[in-house]
Amino acid sequence: MSNNLLRITGMNKSFPGVKALSDMQLTLGHNEVLALVGENGAGKSTLMKLLSGIYVPDSGTFEIDGEEVVINGTKHAQELGISIIHQEFNLMQDLTVAQNIYIGREPRVAGVFLSERRMNRKARFLFEKINIDLDPKARVGDLTVAKQQMVEIAKALSYKSRILIMDEPTAALNDAEVATLHELIRNFTNEKTGVIYISHRMDELKAISNRITVIRDGEYIDTVNTEETSMGEVINLMVGREISGNQRPETIPPTDEVVLKVSGLSTKDLLKDVSFELHKGEILGFAGLMGAGRTEVARAIVGADRLSAGTIELNGKPVTIGNPAVAANLGLGYLSEDRKHLGLMLERDVKDNIALSSLKMFSRMGVLDNRAMKATATEYIGKLRIKTPSSSQVAKNLSGGNQQKIVIAKWLVKDCDILIFDEPTRGIDVGAKEEIYALLNDLAAQGKSIIMISSELPEVLRLSHRIAVMSEGRLTGFLANADANQENIMELATNNHADAKSPAGAQR
Amino acid sequence: MTLVKETAQASKIASDKKSEMATRIRASFQQLLAFASLLALVLFFSVASENFYQASNLSNILLSTVVTGLLALGTTFVIITGGIDLSIGTGMTLASVMTAVFMTQLGMPMILGVLAGIAFGALMGGVNGFFVAVLKIPSFIATLAMMMVAAGLALVISGTKPIYTNEVEGFQKIFALGKSIPGLVIPNAVFILFAAAIIAGLILSKTVLGRYTYSIGSNEQATALSGVNVTKWTVLIYTLAGSFTGLAGVIATARLNSAQPAGGMGLELQAIAAVVIGGTSLQGGKGSIIGTVIGALIMSVLTNGLSIMSIPQEWQQVAVGVVILLAVYLDMMRRKKTAK
Numbered sequence: 001m002s003n004n005l006l007r008i009t010g011m012n013k014s015f016p017g018v019k020a021l022s023d024m025q026l027t028l029g030h031n032e033v034l035a036l037v038g039e040n041g042a043g044k045s046t047l048m049k050l051l052s053g054i055y056v057p058d059s060g061t062f063e064i065d066g067e068e069v070v071i072n073g074t075k076h077a078q079e080l081g082i083s084i085i086h087q088e089f090n091l092m093q094d095l096t097v098a099q100n101i102y103i104g105r106e107p108r109v110a111g112v113f114l115s116e117r118r119m120n121r122k123a124r125f126l127f128e129k130i131n132i133d134l135d136p137k138a139r140v141g142d143l144t145v146a147k148q149q150m151v152e153i154a155k156a157l158s159y160k161s162r163i164l165i166m167d168e169p170t171a172a173l174n175d176a177e178v179a180t181l182h183e184l185i186r187n188f189t190n191e192k193t194g195v196i197y198i199s200h201r202m203d204e205l206k207a208i209s210n211r212i213t214v215i216r217d218g219e220y221i222d223t224v225n226t227e228e229t230s231m232g233e234v235i236n237l238m239v240g241r242e243i244s245g246n247q248r249p250e251t252i253p254p255t256d257e258v259v260l261k262v263s264g265l266s267t268k269d270l271l272k273d274v275s276f277e278l279h280k281g282e283i284l285g286f287a288g289l290m291g292a293g294r295t296e297v298a299r300a301i302v303g304a305d306r307l308s309a310g311t312i313e314l315n316g317k318p319v320t321i322g323n324p325a326v327a328a329n330l331g332l333g334y335l336s337e338d339r340k341h342l343g344l345m346l347e348r349d350v351k352d353n354i355a356l357s358s359l360k361m362f363s364r365m366g367v368l369d370n371r372a373m374k375a376t377a378t379e380y381i382g383k384l385r386i387k388t389p390s391s392s393q394v395a396k397n398l399s400g401g402n403q404q405k406i407v408i409a410k411w412l413v414k415d416c417d418i419l420i421f422d423e424p425t426r427g428i429d430v431g432a433k434e435e436i437y438a439l440l441n442d443l444a445a446q447g448k449s450i451i452m453i454s455s456e457l458p459e460v461l462r463l464s465h466r467i468a469v470m471s472e473g474r475l476t477g478f479l480a481n482a483d484a485n486q487e488n489i490m491e492l493a494t495n496n497h498a499d500a501k502s503p504a505g506a507q508r
Numbered sequence: 509m510t511l512v513k514e515t516a517q518a519s520k521i522a523s524d525k526k527s528e529m530a531t532r533i534r535a536s537f538q539q540l541l542a543f544a545s546l547l548a549l550v551l552f553f554s555v556a557s558e559n560f561y562q563a564s565n566l567s568n569i570l571l572s573t574v575v576t577g578l579l580a581l582g583t584t585f586v587i588i589t590g591g592i593d594l595s596i597g598t599g600m601t602l603a604s605v606m607t608a609v610f611m612t613q614l615g616m617p618m619i620l621g622v623l624a625g626i627a628f629g630a631l632m633g634g635v636n637g638f639f640v641a642v643l644k645i646p647s648f649i650a651t652l653a654m655m656m657v658a659a660g661l662a663l664v665i666s667g668t669k670p671i672y673t674n675e676v677e678g679f680q681k682i683f684a685l686g687k688s689i690p691g692l693v694i695p696n697a698v699f700i701l702f703a704a705a706i707i708a709g710l711i712l713s714k715t716v717l718g719r720y721t722y723s724i725g726s727n728e729q730a731t732a733l734s735g736v737n738v739t740k741w742t743v744l745i746y747t748l749a750g751s752f753t754g755l756a757g758v759i760a761t762a763r764l765n766s767a768q769p770a771g772g773m774g775l776e777l778q779a780i781a782a783v784v785i786g787g788t789s790l791q792g793g794k795g796s797i798i799g800t801v802i803g804a805l806i807m808s809v810l811t812n813g814l815s816i817m818s819i820p821q822e823w824q825q826v827a828v829g830v831v832i833l834l835a836v837y838l839d840m841m842r843r844k845k846t847a848k
Binding site: 052074075078086089090091092093094095099103104105106108112113114155 | 714715716717718719722723725726727729730731732733734735736793794
């Protein structure tokens with residue numbers, strides 16, 4: 001058994017009213033990348049928190065190199081060589097890269113004074129050793145998401161970690177950045193180290209992992225060799241039921257009626273001459289690398305950013321949209337990629353969230369009609385199959401998929417005919433993704449028109465009738481679904497202009 | 509091959525240097541802006557009134573900066589952690605009363621009394637820190653309560669009467685005109701303020717405590733997950749801030765030759781205003797001591813200048829309010845620009 005780097009056996013953890021983990025087990029070999037998958041709420045994050053010393057297990061053992069260990073707090077976990085890169089970054093935006101990496105163990109003079117120079121030199125050595133390109137003195141808040149991710153990784157590696165745990169490390173990265181990250185992981189793993197890699201992106205597991213451990217509802221399900229297993233089988237293990245594979249489902253073709261016509265859209269910073277038409281009942285996918293300007297197109301259309309040129313026509317009539325409120329009243333809803341910050345009031349209940357954009361409808365002379373709000377909320381909870389005990393459940397207690405449905409319900413109540421989805425399934429687990437996909441298809445079939453921005457190509461290919469591809473603020477092409485594949489989308493997405501600067505955050 | 513590498517290395521170093529310069533310039537921009545506003549104010553009042561740019565008046569301005577300046581120094585630390593300290597005004601008053609009690613009723617020699625006064629301030633800060641970091645009471649509430657407790661205790665302990673310290677040997681010299689440096693009519697208290705500012709600046713930028721002050725304000729949870737004992741450091745930061753409150757109390761006592769138990773309320777807001785004008789963010793994570801010093805000077809130059817121009821006090825308050833709004837708005841604009 002001593003040939004396992006890490007072995008977890010018989011692990012139990014309960015919280016008041018919930019059994020989070022029950023008889024959990026897991027083994028990580030030396031020089032191995034082990035993928036850990038499971039739906040949201042399966043117990044992955046509880047397991048991670050036990051490993052990082054944030055929680056104490058009710059029972060069960062950890063063994064490192066065959067020796068049983070007890071993990072006493074976060075600092076002790078680090079000393080044991082366990083490092084975790086959390087999904088939500090744990091960085092101090094106002095400090096520099098080096099200050100972030102060495103926080104809590106900064107080189108000191110006489111015990112209390114800091115030696116910035118020594119710290120920066122240490123950081124530079126570290127970056128050279130692990131071959132990443134970062135400036136130790138750069139302020140972390142000024143870096144791109146990808147570079148911040150690199151800082152997190154550098155920090156973890158600087159602890160001389162042997163067991164590196166990454167929780168959805170690529171959720172915010174584009175394909176080039178994912179490749180760089182995987183390179184880093186391969187460089188990191190050797191006879192003394194191993195990586196536990198948590199991800200929802202199935203294609204990545206195939207690319208990076210040696211084995212895949214599946215957990216569900218706090219229980220260990222199975223561990224499979226990545227090479228011998230199809231991703232369909234893994235998904236089935238995760239959800240415990242069959243899910244229609246990756247084929248493109250039959251969809252109702254859109255009509256010829258143009259509901260939104262955008263011509264020559266430009267902004268000062270990024271967008272150049274973006275023109276397209278959206279038809280009634282159509283799902284128009286927007287693909288491109290991060291920083292290509294997809295979100296900016298959406299923001300420009302709904303009036304969140306100022307246009308420097310361009311016109312927008314709704315149902316054949318030119319409109320001027322000064323701010324998102326105007327857009328909403330014209331029936332244009334934008335569902336932000338940053339659900340938690342820009343889409344929801346996390347502390348308020350489902351009913352309040354659903355009614356928020358349409359309070360006029362639910363009030364008389366400024367006084368709210370709670371009963372009407374509740375009735376509408378209940379109606380949409382049924383329609384969209386939102387899993388919540390009641391319409392008065394607080395939004396933050398729901399899973400990511402159900403939160404997304406609340407946001408969708410909000411715009412449907414507002415009676416929006418054009419919905420712009422920005423990364424509709426980010427951070428949502430596989431089972432719930434399927435439901436969101438089905439919902440988008442239904443909406444299109446009912447005659448709603450949808451713009452869907454997504455960084456996941458399989459998702460774009462699966463849902464879109466047509467695909468618009470962007471690169472560096474320009475539309476570089478349209479593909480009909482039947483003609484599109486990952487290769488020709490990527491080709492258009494990397495269709496760079498020689499004089500333009502490289503996409504934000506791309507690594508050399 | 510090596511040549512290529514070396515050139516690449518050289519250009520990398522050059523670009524590092526460049527970005528470093530840019531960072532530095534940007535970091536000091538707010539201070540430059542604040543400093544420029546200070547100079548502009550001084551220039552304006554000098555032109556507007558011949559009485560303004562006089563040695564005695566400038567000395568007056570510095571003098572009136574001392575107490576709020578000291579309070580602002582301490583509270584800069586608290587504000588950078590993302591907290592707020594409302595108890596510094598009345599806390600200063602209580603520390604002043606306690607200093608007088610130590611020196612008169614307990615008969616401590618001057619030096620010991622001064623140290624005890626500072627230590628008492630630190631104790632109050634430590635109590636604030638305990639409530640905030642250990643009991644997790646929001647700093648606004650914890651220090652609001654402390655503000656009231658301190659105001660009450662100052663009255664109770666003094667029996668609502670001033671406590672005079674004339675008898676204490678050498679005590680007035682703390683505030684007196686600096687005879688030690690001939691030719692300069694700058695009161696000792698002003699030197700104490702600047703010495704305190706330098707010490708505060710060094711602590712904030714060069715010590716572990718300073719680094720954790722920024723770190724906690726920037727992202728408390730991340731700091732904790734990095735293995736830093738956030739609870740302990742928060743208590744220490746509040747304690748340090750409290751010691752500045754204590755020092756302000758000592759100086760105030762020396763200035764008036766007595767402890768006046770009824771005052772102090774409202775000083776905390778002036779100190780916070782000075783900190784904010786100096787570019788420290790109430791959201792935490794950002795700020796500097798030099799900014800706070802300039803902010804405090806702007807406040808006193810403004811009040812003094814307006815008085816000299818015989819503008820009524822009620823209008824002075826309006827002017828100060830406008831300056832605070834302007835300073836914070838400009839700071840926000842600047843940040844928006846650099847963010848893009």
